[in-house]
Amino acid sequence: MPPKYRLIADEIKNEIVSGKYAASKELPTEYMLVDEYAASRQTIRRALAQLVDEGMISRRQGSGTQILRRTGENEDGNRLxxxxxxxxxxxxxxxxxxxxxxxxxxxxxxxxxxxxxxxxxxxxxxxxxxxxxxxxxxxxxxxxxxxxxxxxxxxxxxxxxxxxxxxxxxxxxxxxxxxxxxLDDNENGGRMLVDHLRKKGHRNIAGVFKSDDIQGPLRYEGYTQALCDADININDKCIAWYNTETKGDLLSGGFASYFDYILEECTAVICFNDEIAGYVVGYFREKGVAIPEDIAVVSFDNSWYSEYAPVRITSLSHGExxxxxxxxxxxxxxxxxxxxxxxxxxxxxxxxxxx
The missing domain is CATH 3.40.50.2300 (Response regulator)
Known part of the structure; x- marks a missing residue:
């Protein structure tokens, strides 16, 4: 639970936003806030200091506590x-x-x-x-x-x-x-997935990346750097690229020959995101391929696709x-x-x- 001064600061902020003090453009005195929030004077001062840091109020000796601007208002006083x-x-x-x-x-x-x-x-x-x-x-x-x-x-x-x-x-x-x-830490994400797969014993690791959004090249960069750092040869035939216009082809079977190839040459595949990984898992399962025994599949985003795929997909998350x-x-x-x-x-x- 956040400390009390932060809770009080948030409550005062909400009251400022709601327009409670619009007429006076001033906050109540410290003593009044002490009574209102049943808090010590030190706690109130810390709450007000936080609001000063956020640019919502100004405090000057002998001038009280002035509201600089309601969050969500422009200089004319209109909503942002x-x-x-x-x-x-x-x-x-x-x-x-x-x-x-x-x-x-x-x-x-x-x-x-x-x-x-x-x-x-x-x-x-x-x-x-x-x-x-x-x-x-x-x-x-x-x-x-x-x-x-x-x-x-x-x-x-x-x-x-x-x-x-x-x-x-x-x-x-x-x-x-x-x-x-x-931004996502895309390059490091590519490294993390390679490192995870290497710890599982994989060396022949394929990759499916999106070429027209910058996340794709950056994830590819992390993936290839991690392979090079581990002294693993990069097989270009095990790397597939798609873009916004060809995504539909990928998801409708247009990349079948590629997936059949990596099934023979690789033991794991890194996918650009969970949507692609979900399709890959489904494709392999329909062919009777065991996951992860025959081939491992990992991905980015930890979305609902990773939870409801035929096999739950190892994926990178942003946590909180x-x-x-x-x-x-x-x-x-x-x-x-x-x-x-x-x-x-x-x-x-x-x-x-x-x-």
């Missing part, structure tokens, strides 16, 4: 408007990411607009133009085909030049280093971290004028029956 732009809304892990981001932003009194690009450049451009025509106070965005040169960076730069904070989630653009991001929540919290800090840095979310291995 935040756009969330993701590749998808209802697919795979996106409902969880959006839900966590919405919870944070709504909790800070922001109004939200949600857009999906379907990972298509033309859709991304249309959305960015809309945001420039109807300005917002902040943008939480998952880039489109982030492993490829992006023709929409001119529009991102226009948003940045207008002083609109951007936070990228999952993938960012190398040519926009000034924009902050919350959620990319949507972390990115939204970072955006709120930027909107409050704080100096912030990009973040990488660490992975935790969740070992299950597939390895």
């Amino acid at each position: 408007s935040v756009a969330i732009v993701t590749t998808y809304i209802s697919d795979y892990i996106f409902p969880s990411i959006l839900r966590e981001a919405e919870n944070v932003l709504s909790g800070h009194n922001c109004t939200l607009s949600i857009f999906a690009t379907q990972n298509e450049i033309s859709n991304e451009r249309r959305v960015l133009k809309q945001l420039l025509d109807s300005p917002v106070d902040g943008v939480l965005v998952e880039g489109t085909k982030t492993a490829l040169p992006n023709p929409n960076q001119d529009l991102y730069r226009q948003l940045i030049s207008k002083g609109i904070p951007l936070v990228f989630i999952h993938g960012n653009y190398a040519n926009l280093p000034e924009a902050l991001s919350v 971290y959620n990319a949507g929540r972390s990115a939204a919290e970072l955006l709120i800090r930027l909107l409050n004028g704080e100096v912030c840095q990009s973040e990488k979310l660490p992975w935790i291995l969740m070992e299950k029956e597939s390895s």
